Amino acid sequence: MHASLQTDSLMHPPAYLEGTIMDRADLDFAHLPFAYQKTDANIRYWFRDGVWSEGELTGDEYISLHMAAVCLHYGQEIFEGLKVFERPDGRIQTFRLVDNALRLQRSARKLLMEPVPEDVFCDAVRRVVRANRRFVPPYGSGASLYVRPYEVGVSAEVGVKPSRDYLFLVFVTPVGPYYKAGFTPVRLKVEEQIDRAAPGGVGDVKAGGNYAAGMRATIACKEEGYSEVLYLDVREKEFIDESGSSNFFAIKGDTFVTPASPSILGSITNMSVQQIARDMGMTVEQRPVEVSELPTFQEAGALGTAAAITPVESITYRSTIYTYGKPGVAGPKTTELYKRLTGIQYGEIEDPYGWTEVIEED
């Protein structure tokens, strides 16, 4: 039994051992949901006795952890999200890979975890993407390969203290748009009862616990027909923070406005779009944004890796619905920002910022 399995696997080696571009995976790339899809390989690094192991590529989707691993009961878990795009010339590229590596390090320091070295992070992403080349959605499908690196504390503990040992793992999955309709305006609802993160907490880093904290708000608002909640600052409930899965921006005349707050995630998409807006001649204001400003916006949107730029057509605050532009149609500034951002991400237009990196084949 065992022998025949081995023979079989030698005759059909897993894709990640072949090192060549395989035929494209048999998927309906133009209609992918934002959901987990099994691929050929993930990559794992263990931090034990003070050193990181070499990365191990494996087709195994499961991990074996001690039942008392710190991540399982004290929540030492941090993650990242980035995308890989196929260009019109068939090559594939990452977007702001190093920024994701640095943010994972910031998250690690905040949760007293071992920071993953930048070169380990970048190498892990390149290797796992190459191993899953056949899952990168073709140029023109509108889809991309989502990369999910995460780190967890794996030492067995019962006392509340940081883990000694860690697992850093990167998996990938081909995805379509985060909000089903893609670049189509969504509706948000201001959430006043449930808080996602507080100023002295960990809302400014990408810790799994923040997402657990926000699920009941997001699920409840989806049941009411909204796409996401918009959180307010915890202290005053006067300022806009962000949504559960992305940063927020608004357009006021020729100004791009986005909240500054100690309890929101520093979005790499937002940083990029601010730069693009400046280069379009717009003024950029990153500052506390009062909820009372809702009636003064001409356009609004969500910003994130998964969400890209998603236009917002309305925001419901208490009993008032504030609408932006014509229903179902993205505003002109949002559309231009979207075209420029995704044009760079897909390699359709030149990247003057050095944000993209072509992943060379083995």
Ligand code: PLP
């Ligand atoms: N805010 C939250 C809570 C997020 O989960 C995300 C997604 O990563 C973002 C903002 C956007 O960050 P980025 O643009 O780096 O993906």
Ligand code: COI
């Ligand atoms: C991302 O945009 O990459 C995120 O991590 C948000 C997540 C809710 C999908």
